[in-house]
Amino acid sequence: MSDAYVLGVGRTAYGRFPGLTVGALAGEALALCLADAGVEAAAVDAVFFANATQGALEGQHLVRGQVALRAAGVKGIEGVPVFNVENACASGTAAVHLAATAVRAGEADVALAVGAEKMYGADEPRLAAAFHGGLDVARWEEGLKALREAAGAEAAPPGRRSVFMDVYAALAADYRRRHPGLTPRRLAAVTAKNRRHGALNPRAARREALTVDEVLAARTIVPPLTQPMCAPIGDGAAAALVCSPAAARRLPA
Structure with a gap:
């Protein structure tokens, strides 16, 4: 199998953008990616489009990537096969993996992975x-019961939050039981470190640095997670262009 190289990347700011669509976000990330790579869209042989929530939130099923790229208005990418990837929080990573796999297998010289999510502004029932x-979903109550058992004494009743927070809280509580050295302060230090990094990134969704004490003092969402430890709802997109060694030699970048 061939090697695969990342020729260029691009990403939007992450945050709340009520006036932007999935297509607009994807188009911005794609344009930045192509500019970074120094190539035109016509060089792309295949597209892997990642999105986890648009079907549930907007009813856009089946052809999300095709619709988003058409709405993006990027010229030169018409007629290229588009493969839709839905894999929860790993959707974008899966798209990059598939793009690299297509290049390494010789199915494409240049493959594009692009992911976009638009969650801010959705009504609560659809978001839930x-x-x-x-x-x-066919074993919903059984799944919740397993989460509560994993969380043990730190289990919390369902509330107005994403079920993913219950999943992450259960995993954290279970890990803390098996590793007593993971104190609340050490767990909060991870968030403080991430917020410190975000404060340096002009495109981060959260740019306010927090201390460990501030993380611990924040409102509890589901034990042992406080609000800064939980993933925010927002909008954004990112793209990566992957190519073969032959394409890397041929293309101007």
Whole structure:
């Protein structure tokens, strides 16, 4: 199999953008990616489009990537096969993996991975339905019971939050029981470190640095997670262009 190289990348700011669509966000990330690579869209042989929630939130099923790229208005990418990738929080990573696999297998010289999410502004029932898909919906109560058992004494009743927070809280509580050295302060230090990094990134969703004490003092969402430890709802997109060694030699970048 061939090697695969990342020729260029691009990403939008992450945050709340009520006036932007999935297509607009994807188009911005794609344009930045192509500019970074120094190539035109016509060089792309295949597209892997990642999105986890648009079907549940907007009813856009089946051809999300095709619709988003058409709405993006990027010239030169018409007629290229588009493969839709839905894999929860790993959707974008899966798209990059598939793009690299296509290049390494010789199915494409240049493959594009692009992911876009638009969650801010969705009504709560639709948002809850989107996140409920993170568990087996046919065994919903059984799944919740397993989470509470994993969380043990730190289990919390369902509330106005994503079920993913219950999943992450259960995993954290279970890990803390098996590793007593993971104190609340050490767990909060991870968030403080991430917020410190975000404060340096002009495109981060959260740019306010927090201390460990501030993380611990924040409102509890589901024990042992406080609000800064939980993933925010927002909008954004990113793209990566992957190519073969032959394409890397041929293309101007």
